Amino acid sequence: MPLVRLDISHVRNLSSVRFEPSPQVNLIVGKNGSGKTSVLEAIHLLSFGRSFRSHKHKTYIQHDNEACLIFAQLAQADGRTTRVGLQRQRDGQIDVRIQGQRAQSVIELAERLPVQLINPDAFRLLEGSPSIRRQFIDWGAFHFDHEFISAWRGWQKALKQRNTLLRRGKISASLLSAFDQELIRLGEQVNLSRKAYVEKLTPQFHRVLSLLTDALKVDLHFFQGWDAQKTLSMAVEAGRERDIELGYTHTGPQRADLRVKTATGDALDTLSRGQQKLVVSALKIAQGQLLIDMGRPLVFLVDDLPAELDSQHRQKLCQLLESLNSQIFITSVEPDTTDFTWADSTDVRQFVMQQGELSLLSKGLQES
Numbered sequence: 001m002p003l004v005r006l007d008i009s010h011v012r013n014l015s016s017v018r019f020e021p022s023p024q025v026n027l028i029v030g031k032n033g034s035g036k037t038s039v040l041e042a043i044h045l046l047s048f049g050r051s052f053r054s055h056k057h058k059t060y061i062q063h064d065n066e067a068c069l070i071f072a073q074l075a076q077a078d079g080r081t082t083r084v085g086l087q088r089q090r091d092g093q094i095d096v097r098i099q100g101q102r103a104q105s106v107i108e109l110a111e112r113l114p115v116q117l118i119n120p121d122a123f124r125l126l127e128g129s130p131s132i133r134r135q136f137i138d139w140g141a142f143h144f145d146h147e148f149i150s151a152w153r154g155w156q157k158a159l160k161q162r163n164t165l166l167r168r169g170k171i172s173a174s175l176l177s178a179f180d181q182e183l184i185r186l187g188e189q190v191n192l193s194r195k196a197y198v199e200k201l202t203p204q205f206h207r208v209l210s211l212l213t214d215a216l217k218v219d220l221h222f223f224q225g226w227d228a229q230k231t232l233s234m235a236v237e238a239g240r241e242r243d244i245e246l247g248y249t250h251t252g253p254q255r256a257d258l259r260v261k262t263a264t265g266d267a268l269d270t271l272s273r274g275q276q277k278l279v280v281s282a283l284k285i286a287q288g289q290l291l292i293d294m295g296r297p298l299v300f301l302v303d304d305l306p307a308e309l310d311s312q313h314r315q316k317l318c319q320l321l322e323s324l325n326s327q328i329f330i331t332s333v334e335p336d337t338t339d340f341t342w343a344d345s346t347d348v349r350q351f352v353m354q355q356g357e358l359s360l361l362s363k364g365l366q367e368s
């Protein structure tokens with residue numbers, strides 16, 4: 001659902017930013033530190049309930065303010081709009097509203113406003129810990145499989161309880177096996193959803209990557225977290241004594257990973273920075289494309305477009321994003337790095353950010 005209106009209050013240097021974005025392409029240009037990324041951060045907050053820059057909520061609430069507030073109107077397929085809002089207070093309290101009603105959790109926002117972020121930090125998907133890649137897979141599994149989130153929550157709870165028992169010690173293998181039934185049942189369910197999702201994602205990823213660059217051959221390998229020849233039940237049973245020794249559960253879906261490889265080794269070790277950015281962009285666009293194919297439009301946030309990409313690859317990325325027919329927000333320091341020639345029929349709005357004030361540049365506006 002594209003954003004038709006966005007009101008941001010007290011996010012970093014944005015005291016009050018209100019604007020009506022294009023349902024298609026939005027270019028935000030401005031000097032370093034002017035507040036461009038903070039606009040994307042606010043949209044991300046509204047989707048995930050958390051920032052992509054910091055886990056500490058106090059860092060993004062504007063100094064000397066008690067809370068930040070982000071409010072948006074989302075277009076629905078039937079032409080009506082849905083009002084969504086999120087307020088985060090300095091004491092950590094979070095208040096999520098949908099049509100004025102308090103929502104149970106931020107997950108309700110994620111369902112309504114799926115967001116994909118491509119930013120200079122996106123390399124973390126390759127170089128960061130497996131937990132970042134698990135989050136990436138789980139985002140997709142969550143949107144694809146309605147049962148995933150309840151299985152994932154139940155499995156996480158069972159795993160936490162098991163690890164607490166193991167940490168305390170003095171638990172026998174036979175007693176532990178009684179606790180393991182639920183862990184295994186839900187863990188298998190989580191694993192099946194992840195596996196099915198990666199199977200869908202892989203051909204889409206190859207297609208998208210070949211559109212961005214024909215020079216790269218990259219493969220995805222899903223590691224489920226234990227020996228692929230064994231069921232989870234077999235792996236947990238075989239590992240029980242060792243878990244007791246170690247004081248934690250050492251095998252299972254909590255160790256899953258998505259390995260990204262070229263013919264000669266890990267993508268991280270063999271690809272240049274720019275090539276890595278193309279691979280990460282392809283992963284995220286492929287993920288977005290799968291949702292779009294299900295009739296679920298999403299918002300792409302591209303922070304600092306020129307970082308690591310030459311002009312040819314920037315153009316290809318813009319072309320690909322344009323072809324998705326999604327809502328896109330692109331930031332850049334220099335106006336000429338977003339000089340891709342968008343189709344006449346594309347609604348492109350260009351904004352300038354100056355010290356936390358956003359204004360629409362009529363020059364860049366091409367209404368369809």
Ligand SMILES: Nc1ncnc2c1ncn2[C@@H]1O[C@H](COP(=O)(O)OP(=O)(O)OP(=O)(O)O)[C@@H](O)[C@H]1O
Nearest residue numbers: 012013032033034035036037038059060061062063
């Ligand atoms: N909690 C806060 N309260 C007020 N201002 C803040 C807070 N945190 C950061 N800032 C300021 O807000 C601005 C945020 O800028 P932002 O990162 O959005 O800029 P940008 O235009 O994306 O810059 P760049 O091009 O350098 O990436 C900076 O000037 C920063 O000093």
